[in-house]
Amino acid sequence: MEKKAINIADGVWNVAPGMSAAYLVVGKDRALLVDTGTGETNILEIIREITDLPIVLVATHHHGDHLGGAGYFDRLYAHPRDIALMEDVKVYALPVEEGELFDLGGRIFEVIWLPGHTPGSIALIDRQNKLILTGDTISDGPVFMIKGDSDPDDYIKSLDRLLSMSGDIDMILGCHGKNVQDIEMVKKLKRAAVDFKAGKIKPIHQTDPMKADLYIHENGAGFISPIR
Numbered sequence: 001m002e003k004k005a006i007n008i009a010d011g012v013w014n015v016a017p018g019m020s021a022a023y024l025v026v027g028k029d030r031a032l033l034v035d036t037g038t039g040e041t042n043i044l045e046i047i048r049e050i051t052d053l054p055i056v057l058v059a060t061h062h063h064g065d066h067l068g069g070a071g072y073f074d075r076l077y078a079h080p081r082d083i084a085l086m087e088d089v090k091v092y093a094l095p096v097e098e099g100e101l102f103d104l105g106g107r108i109f110e111v112i113w114l115p116g117h118t119p120g121s122i123a124l125i126d127r128q129n130k131l132i133l134t135g136d137t138i139s140d141g142p143v144f145m146i147k148g149d150s151d152p153d154d155y156i157k158s159l160d161r162l163l164s165m166s167g168d169i170d171m172i173l174g175c176h177g178k179n180v181q182d183i184e185m186v187k188k189l190k191r192a193a194v195d196f197k198a199g200k201i202k203p204i205h206q207t208d209p210m211k212a213d214l215y216i217h218e219n220g221a222g223f224i225s226p227i228r
């Protein structure tokens with residue numbers, strides 16, 4: 001199936017429409033690619049229809065559905081705690097930490113470390129345009145909480161951090177579900193995460209497509225917890 005990029009905002013595209021979004025932000029000197037989707041399409045071909053600038057690839061976290069197209073690039077940046085968890089990624093991985101900047105020329109993104117969904121989950125924020133790319137930390141579809149990989153306590157702290165930054169955030173781009181979210185989704189996830197941790201959300205057992213329990217808060221936000 002042929003897939004085309006979706007223009008989300010000025011200079012911002014979803015270049016992997018479908019199950020797992022990836023975002024391209026084009027600056028004057030280079031372009032930032034955040035995640036690479038599942039790899040079912042040639043993401044580099046899609047990007048080259050938009051820009052010929054050099055690409056800087058940053059992975060929000062180690063999950064394979066965000067790294068499927070990483071092989072089209074020779075290096076990626078990710079948080080060291082998630083680089084340690086990357087499997088079968090044949091790309092040179094370079095560490096980035098909280099506070100590091102990617103200057104695209106006329107547009108700067110700052111790394112925000114938001115552990116919880118995974119230990120080294122990061123977001124990238126463009127404070128001038130009040131845009132933040134959050135990987136899987138923010139989603140209107142259920143957020144994966146995987147035993148041994150995710151940490152609900154860290155996740156709640158990361159949501160609190162985002163809420164404390166709400167003056168810097170107009171648009172949130174997540175990778176699953178609806179692309180564009182806002183701070184209201186963070187508030188819903190916070191309430192859901194607190195109740196999830198307290199065991200107040202009754203699980204819905206699923207057999208297909210994966211054996212997993214769904215924990216959906218009455219506000220619609222929630223979590224999916226695969227049984228390993």
Ligand SMILES: [Zn+2]
Pocket residue numbers: 061063117136144
């Ligand atoms: Zn994930």
